Amino acid sequence: AGGGGATGLTPLEEAKMLLNPSRRGSGQAMQIRMEVLTLRETINELEKRLSETVDKVANQHSELEGMRELENKVAMRELILAKKDTDIRRRDDRIAKFEEEIRRRDAEIQRMGTEIARMDQEMAGVDDELGKKVQ
Numbered sequence: 607a608g609g610g611g612a613t614g615l616t617p618l619e620e621a622k623m624l625l626n627p628s629r630r631g632s633g634q635a636m637q638i639r640m641e642v643l644t645l646r647e648t649i650n651e652l653e654k655r656l657s658e659t660v661d662k663v664a665n666q667h668s669e670l671e672g673m674r675e676l677e678n679k680v681a682m683r684e685l686i687l688a689k690k691d692t693d694i695r696r697r698d699d700r701i702a703k704f705e706e707e708i709r710r711r712d713a714e715i716q717r718m719g720t721e722i723a724r725m726d727q728e729m730a731g732v733d734d735e736l737g738k739k740v741q
Contacts, residue, residue, distance in 0.1 A: 617646055
């Protein structure tokens with residue numbers, strides 16, 4: 607005799623066999639067999655749910671890995687942008703220094719121009735005095 611697991615039948619086939627009047631036995635044996643069938647169905651349903659849950663968890667894990675990869679790519683791009691930003695600031699600083707140097711040299715050239723104009727006036731005055739002395 608034994609349960610359905612030993613016969614290799616599906617739960618439905620086993621139920622049909624158990625309900626066959628010629629195979630029935632005592633009422634208690636029939637009740638036990640029905641409880642076993644119910645437990646098997648419950649176990650099968652739980653195994654199915656567990657399998658679905660495992661699949662969902664695996665999918666969520668995969669999505670999480672994808673998100674981590676994206677986060678890493680974003681972080682790398684942020685680092686690259688920060689470096690470029692630093693490079694731009696350095697260039698801006700150098701340009702500002704060059705502009706300051708140009709302004710300084712411009713001022714120096716203007717002072718020299720003023721000095722040359724003053725010297726020209728002095729020379730003109732000296733020439734005038736020499737001219738008067740010569741006459």
